[in-house]
Amino acid sequence: MTATEMNGKELAKKVRTDLAGEVLQLKEKGITPHLTVIIIGDDPASKSYVRGKEKASAEIGMSSDIIALPSSTSEQDLLNQIDDLNRNETVHGILVQLPLPDHINEQQVIESISPEKDVDGFHPVNIGKMVTGNSTFLPCTPYGIITMLKAHDVSMEGKHAVILGRSNIVGKPIGQLLLNENATVTHCHSRTENLTEYTKEADILILAMGRANAIRGEHVKNGAVIVDVGINRLEDGSLTGDADFPSAAAKASKITPVPRGVGPMTITMLLKNTIKAAKGLSAVGK
Numbered sequence: 001m002t003a004t005e006m007n008g009k010e011l012a013k014k015v016r017t018d019l020a021g022e023v024l025q026l027k028e029k030g031i032t033p034h035l036t037v038i039i040i041g042d043d044p045a046s047k048s049y050v051r052g053k054e055k056a057s058a059e060i061g062m063s064s065d066i067i068a069l070p071s072s073t074s075e076q077d078l079l080n081q082i083d084d085l086n087r088n089e090t091v092h093g094i095l096v097q098l099p100l101p102d103h104i105n106e107q108q109v110i111e112s113i114s115p116e117k118d119v120d121g122f123h124p125v126n127i128g129k130m131v132t133g134n135s136t137f138l139p140c141t142p143y144g145i146i147t148m149l150k151a152h153d154v155s156m157e158g159k160h161a162v163i164l165g166r167s168n169i170v171g172k173p174i175g176q177l178l179l180n181e182n183a184t185v186t187h188c189h190s191r192t193e194n195l196t197e198y199t200k201e202a203d204i205l206i207l208a209m210g211r212a213n214a215i216r217g218e219h220v221k222n223g224a225v226i227v228d229v230g231i232n233r234l235e236d237g238s239l240t241g242d243a244d245f246p247s248a249a250a251k252a253s254k255i256t257p258v259p260r261g262v263g264p265m266t267i268t269m270l271l272k273n274t275i276k277a278a279k280g281l282s283a284v285g286k
């Protein structure tokens with residue numbers, strides 16, 4: 001089989017056109033959806049992602065601002081900033097760019113963001129709602145993946161979805177969302193024995209372990225749907241996924257490229273969550 005490409009950049013463009021319409025409607029009511037991004041330190045990759053979020057917000061008519069703090073910022077200073085943003089009614093979404101410096105407790109910071117402004121969907125309240133299937137803010141990458149699979153008519157019901165990777169922001173939550181779609185879900189990770197026995201059985205294979213070009217055609221079931229969440233920067237500066245694209249695409253029925261796959265969908269879902277926050281739909285009782 002030769003796979004068709006699920007192009008996230010093209011789908012993102014379509015979805016963002018719809019979102020721009022929603023922003024316009026909100027603006028007519030006097031509400032401009034606003035996202036505040038906090039970035040600590042000067043990691044080039046983080047800075048580039050944050051610029052991407054700012055640009056995407058502007059393109060659909062939303063407003064955003066970036067609070068750039070030095071890597072020496074104390075945890076208390078960061079918590080104080082978040083507290084101000086929680087109280088600021090003009091701010092609808094708050095995103096703290098991860099990873100944080102070692103001296104700051106990431107979980108503490110995530111829990112300090114008001115669940116109603118947690119457009120990343122990382123707060124335990126929002127994770128709990130996702131698990132029970134009555135979500136408010138779904139985490140952006142898994143939400144983007146499900147949106148892509150549905151847009152490409154991939155049936156999930158009863159299918160065996162195998163996930164490689166168990167991070168809090170991708171591996172664990174995508175498993176929950178696939179389960180909510182009635183897939184049969186297997187989580188694999190770095191300690192999994194005989195990994196390829198699982199990958200070869202996958203109808204839907206989610207690659208989120210961060211190992212450049214590690215999964216090749218010989219590890220993939222004929223006709224499988226592959227979603228590649230890997231973002232691996234090679235020495236020559238180019239970006240590649242966790243799949244060895246040519247050989248994996250030769251076996252699969254559908255596959256996402258890297259770049260222009262899951263990444264642009266992640267940002268799109270962040271915009272969608274921020275608009276939802278601006279509508280006040282996350283507030284208790286609404």
Ligand SMILES: Nc1nc(=O)c2c([nH]1)NC[C@@H]1CN(c3ccc(C(=O)N[C@@H](CCC(=O)O)C(=O)O)cc3)C=[N+]21
Nearest residue numbers: 049095096097098099120140259260261263264266267
């Ligand atoms: N609080 C928080 N929320 C996040 O959502 C978050 C985070 N921290 N930390 C880092 C990761 C990574 N992430 C990406 C989003 C878009 C692309 C993306 O659009 N990539 C483009 C290519 C970009 C390039 O060329 O560098 C693409 O795949 O086509 C990539 C990576 C969000 N993250």
